[in-house]
Amino acid sequence: MKLRLRTQLRLPLYGFLIFSVSLIIWDPGTMKHFLYPRDSAPELPPAGLPIARGSATLYDGHFTFRLNLSQFQWEFPHLQxxxxxxxxxxxxxxxxxxxxxxxxxxxxxxxxxxxxxxxxxxxxxxxxxxxxxxxxxxxxxxxxxxxxxxxxxxxxxxxxxxxxxxxxxxxxxxxxxxxxxxxxxxxxxxxxxxxxxxxxxxxxxxxxxxxxxxxxxxxxxxxxxxxxxxxxxxxxxxxxxxxxxxxxxxxxxxxxxxxxxxxxxxxxxxxxxxxxxxxxxxxxxxxxxxxxxxxxxxxxxxxxxxxxxxxxxxxxxxxxxxxxxxxxxxxxxxxxxxxxxxxxxxxx
Missing domain, CATH: 3.90.550.50 (Spore Coat Polysaccharide Biosynthesis Protein SpsA; Chain A)
Structure with missing residues (x-):
């Protein structure tokens, strides 16, 4: 995961935002999330850049949550x-x-x-x-x-x-x-x-x-x-x-x-x-x-x-x-x- 994220960070401009899957592991009292490691988080985007919104799959140790961007755009286009x-x-x-x-x-x-x-x-x-x-x-x-x-x-x-x-x-x-x-x-x-x-x-x-x-x-x-x-x-x-x-x-x-x-x-x-x-x-x-x-x-x-x-x-x-x-x-x-x-x- 870290190797893949470091590769993404080298991509120009918006590469760090192109995440479609985020893996989350949960144990009692603690949630560990891997959208990016805390000690190597990507630089935050400057103002005015386009939003790289996309579908996502999240897992919290109990349930897998699939957020399908196409469906969100269909039902709530203005929010997206x-x-x-x-x-x-x-x-x-x-x-x-x-x-x-x-x-x-x-x-x-x-x-x-x-x-x-x-x-x-x-x-x-x-x-x-x-x-x-x-x-x-x-x-x-x-x-x-x-x-x-x-x-x-x-x-x-x-x-x-x-x-x-x-x-x-x-x-x-x-x-x-x-x-x-x-x-x-x-x-x-x-x-x-x-x-x-x-x-x-x-x-x-x-x-x-x-x-x-x-x-x-x-x-x-x-x-x-x-x-x-x-x-x-x-x-x-x-x-x-x-x-x-x-x-x-x-x-x-x-x-x-x-x-x-x-x-x-x-x-x-x-x-x-x-x-x-x-x-x-x-x-x-x-x-x-x-x-x-x-x-x-x-x-x-x-x-x-x-x-x-x-x-x-x-x-x-x-x-x-x-x-x-x-x-x-x-x-x-x-x-x-x-x-x-x-x-x-x-x-x-």
């Missing part, structure tokens, strides 16, 4: 052909290297969700310094045909400079484009990022707790952290999450982290970006990231304090949690203050 094009970008201060390590909070949002973004700016998404980490946020958006919503986003961008927006249309399947285009933007524009928290705009997040978690559990730059979904069943009848047999004939997915909130070390961005340049774009964003991680030789750490399916409110429980999904803006503003004031030493 879209080239990331920004409509709005954040102000330049984010791009500058700083003395502290950067923890970026990347929050998926919708142009019409201005109230949620306002609540987050007042609470956990506000910029702060925690230990050796500078915590900054960014909202990830696409577009809508609603003129009022787009005008709202434009004004927010002018006032706060915290919007990263692409010119594709918001939609459930297009969340995978947010995943792919954000990886591209991170790789090209923010190579100094230490960690990236990816989450939604309808949740409570604990920045202080997350920095503490990083200090304890983040020694590997190739490990993703969050609520791990282990070989979830593929849904065939649920309209929102339906995937056809022709597109994906397996009955189960590879391991992936729930999209409600997860943590990516900066060292994993490059390998994920390379995988995103080669694999077909899967129409479910969290499953798509699972395929990218499988192909990119990354491991997982499951952390139960990522409450991606919600948690009954208790100030001390929330103070210990890292993420709680499904919290509305009015509730968030109220409980944020309560959680900060709560004295919960020894509470569980």
């Amino acid at each position: 052909s879209y080239r990331c094009s920004l409509a709005l970008g954040p102000r330049g201060a984010l791009y500058k290297e700083m003395p502290e390590k950067l923890l970026l909070l990347a929050i998926k949002s919708h142009p019409g969700s201005g109230a949620r973004r306002a609540a987050l700016r007042q609470t956990w998404a506000s910029e702060r310094l925690i230990g050796s980490y500078r915590v900054k946020h960014l909202f990830l958006l696409a577009t809508t045909p609603v003129r009022g919503q787009m005008e709202l986003v434009r004004r927010e961008s002018q006032e706060f400079g915290d919007i990263l927006q692409w010119d594709f249309t918001e939609g459930h399947h297009n969340l995978s484009l947010k995943e792919r285009c954000f990886l591209e933007w991170l790789h090209l524009r923010l190579p100094h990022v230490a960690f990236v928290f990816k989450g939604d705009d309808d949740e409570f997040m604990n920045p202080q707790g997350l920095v503490g978690y990083i200090s304890q559990h983040s020694s590997s730059p190739h490990t993703l952290h969050g609520a791990l979904q282990r070989h979830s069943v593929v849904l065939r009848r649920h309209i929102k999450y339906k995937v056809s047999w022709a597109l994906f004939p397996n009955s189960k997915y590879p391991f992936f982290l729930s999209g409600g909130g997860f943590l990516i070390p900066g060292g994993a961005v490059g390998p994920l970006y390379v995988a995103a340049q080669t694999l077909p774009v899967f129409p479910l964003d969290d499953v798509y990231l699972g395929f990218l991680a499988l192909a990119a030789n990354l491991t997982y750490r499951h952390e139960p304090r990522f409450y991606v399916f919600g948690l009954k409110y208790n100030a001390c429980r929330y103070q210990r949690a890292l993420v709680v999904h499904r919290v509305g803006p009015d509730t968030l503003v109220r409980i944020w203050a309560e959680v900060q004031r709560a004295t919960c030493q020894g509470e569980r």
